[in-house]
Amino acid sequence: MNKIKTITKLDFRTLKYCNLFLMKFQRRSKLWILVTVLLSAGIIVYDIVKIRTWIFAALGGVFILYSLYQFFSLEKKLDQQLTAFFRGRPVTTQTVELDSEKVKVTRSFDPENPIEYDWSYINQIFEMPQYYMLMVGKGTPIIIDRSEEALLMGTKDELDAIIQEKASLKPYKKTEEDLVKRPITFVHEEFPSAEAMEVDSHESEKAEEPEDAVLEDDAVELELEKLNPEEESSEAKNEEE
Numbered sequence: 001m002n003k004i005k006t007i008t009k010l011d012f013r014t015l016k017y018c019n020l021f022l023m024k025f026q027r028r029s030k031l032w033i034l035v036t037v038l039l040s041a042g043i044i045v046y047d048i049v050k051i052r053t054w055i056f057a058a059l060g061g062v063f064i065l066y067s068l069y070q071f072f073s074l075e076k077k078l079d080q081q082l083t084a085f086f087r088g089r090p091v092t093t094q095t096v097e098l099d100s101e102k103v104k105v106t107r108s109f110d111p112e113n114p115i116e117y118d119w120s121y122i123n124q125i126f127e128m129p130q131y132y133m134l135m136v137g138k139g140t141p142i143i144i145d146r147s148e149e150a151l152l153m154g155t156k157d158e159l160d161a162i163i164q165e166k167a168s169l170k171p172y173k174k175t176e177e178d179l180v181k182r183p184i185t186f187v188h189e190e191f192p193s194a195e196a197m198e199v200d201s202h203e204s205e206k207a208e209e210p211e212d213a214v215l216e217d218d219a220v221e222l223e224l225e226k227l228n229p230e231e232e233s234s235e236a237k238n239e240e241e
Contacts, residue, residue: 003099004162005153008131008145011091012082012186017130018143019078020179025126040064075182083186090191095152096144098162103134105142117142125167127174132163 008014040060047056097104103122106114117136124135134142148156 002154002158003097004151004159005095005097006144006150006159007093007095007152008143008150009091009093010143011188012086013184014131014143014145015082015085016078016184017128017179018133018141019082020075021126021128021133021175022139023074023078024179025173025175036067037064040067075180079182079186086186086188088189091188094143096142097153098144098159100162100165103142119166122166122170124171124173125163127163127167127172128179129176 040063044057044060044064047053047060093108095106095108097106100119102119103117104114105117121136122134122142123137126133126135126141129146131146132144134144136142144150144159146156146159151159
């Protein structure tokens, strides 16, 4: 079977869809709310019929209202949490290559260290119209954007075929429902690329320090090495000359 390669933006939209899926089908928020409402209703009836203090009935009524409010405001609260999460934080991506034998994940913030998983490490597969989630271990998702625009290699039909083949052998949950009810209006901040930041930093150093200046702060030197090891090697050659 051909290899498929996709790229997924881990942005507000992606994290919202995936968190809503997990809250609905993994954490079973709706079931928990239903149980607490039924228990509270039972306490109310028992208080009115048997005890007649009305205190427990009133507390049960308040708890039911609070539980319903919590349930119907889940998406709103998630929007607030994601807005806070992305404040001052750039959007990262992950590139996923998969075939019938393994799954390879390359993260944009650490492209030199891709992670490979044998399919045996994928213990659950979730599907919604927008994304696949391959669950690794205890709740670590590999998110795959199902849109045509996200495909870098292969076709959508080939991607679906691989997932369906593996889903027949593992716990699998699918929904056709559009989980997002509130419109997504969040706009991500614009951040300069790593290359642009490196150029700006290098130019500012040249402007502030003489050409023969030596950085004495080991921590600063270490950070520069992490950002651009090639620059370090070129500087070493210049010093030798």
